[in-house]
Amino acid sequence: MRSLIALAFTFLVAGCWFDTEPDVVRLSGETMGTTFDITAIGDELDETTLAAAVQDTLAEVNxxxxxxxxxxxxxxxSASSNTEPVAISEEFALVIEAANEVHEKSGGMFDVTLGPLIELWGFGPRKPEDPVPSNSDIQRALAAVGQDRLLILDRNAGTLAKADANVGINLSAIAKGYGIDAIAGALAEAGVENYLVEIGGDLVAKGENESGERWRIGIEKPETGSQTIQLVVPVADLGLATSGDYKNFFEQDGVRYSHIINPVTGRPITHRTTSVTVLAENAMMADAWATAMLALGQENGLKLAEEQDLAVFFISRDVTGDEETYITVTSSAFTNVLDSD
Known part of the structure; x- marks a missing residue:
């Protein structure tokens, strides 16, 4: 469901804030259908211990x-037809609770029960000859979407229930962020105070880089096949996530259909916003809000970002329709991050 386009990198300059040159441990691999890259900085770091902690954490998250x-x-x-409350893990409950918060505040534009619409629109194994869904097909799928109606979370009891036996949960727009935060927690438990954890373009940054500065994060320009940097953002002690619609779409009869689906209308988004980056207190919330903000689009998303004091950066196609021209807009909270550099 997500297009993962934020690129992370570190600017290294002369000078270092350690009395002696610090240990730098870099770990990378594959997880959650994508890749991860981790940089940990500190004194006397043990790469083997950190690698084991990361792999154990990823196994638990998955x-x-x-x-x-x-x-x-x-x-x-999701596969169960049981509609009675089911005991769930604290971690699963935490993610559903966060999803419920973003769902409510975004007016339903973030929804973990979106699966029937994702399948209906053919993301993913869609064939070019497959027809665009009919209005009646969309309405039937919408009946099975709506986490506020269909999922009942009881945090006190530690249970989750379905209002309909056929309801499923798709965590692709929030679980990656949770996984990033879980790895960050494992690094903190190991005594690491300065690190960058990135999975599939989303990340969390803690402390400072090797030059004693905030981590410098590049946001990619939304052009297919390009890795041009649109903006560099200084990040410390925050999560960052980017969602875009320009790498996953299909065209039929001259109409472009984005993989970002509006959970309210049941149809792919039609506005010109093509990329949204969110800074939040952790990667999980940044992950969820980036999806919600892209579904909302710049006009409605910016209003909500100001109301909720969210740090959001929007990139939209120019109103002239020129696919190579973009307009950028930042919320006040995002501008404050840039101005604090």
Whole structure:
């Protein structure tokens, strides 16, 4: 569902804030259908210990949140036809609670029950000859979408229930952010105070880079096949996520259909906003809000960002229709981050 386009990098300059040159541990690999890159900076870091902590954490996250693993907690819950409350892990409950918060504040533009619409529109194994869904097909799918109606979370009891036996949960727009935060927690437990954790373009940055500055994060210009940097953002002690619609879409009869689907209308977005970057207190909330803000688009998203004091950066196609020209807009909170550099 997401297009993962934020690129992370560090500017290294002369001078260092350690009395002696620090240990720098870099770890990378594959997870959640994408890649991860981690940089940890500190004194006397043990790469083997940190690598084991990262792999253990990723295994735990996938065992609970992976929609690709039929035996994961979310997959088992989705496959069950039981409508009675089911005991769930604290981690699963935390993610659903965060999803509920973004769902409510965004007017339903973030929804973890969006699966029927994703499948209906053919993201993913769609064939070029497949027809565009009819209005009646969309309405039927919409009946099975709406986490505020269809999921009942009881945090006190630690349970989750379905209002309909056929309801499923897709965590692709929030679980990656949760995984990033979980790795950050594992690094903190190991005593690492300065790190950058990135999975599929979304990330969390803590402390400072090797030059004693905030981490410098490049936001990619929304052009297919390009890795040109649109903006560099200084980040410390925050999560960052970018969502874009320009790498996953299909065209039929001259109409472009984005993979970002409006959960209210049941149709792909039609506005000109093509990329949204969100800074938040952690990667999980940045991940969810980036999806919600892209679904909303710049005009409605900026209003909500100001109301909620969210740090959001919008990139939209020029109103002339020139695909190579873009307009950028930042919320006040995002501008404050840039001005504090």
């Amino acid at each position: 065992a609970k949140m992976s929609n690709w693993d039929p035996n994961s907690e979310v997959s088992v819950f």
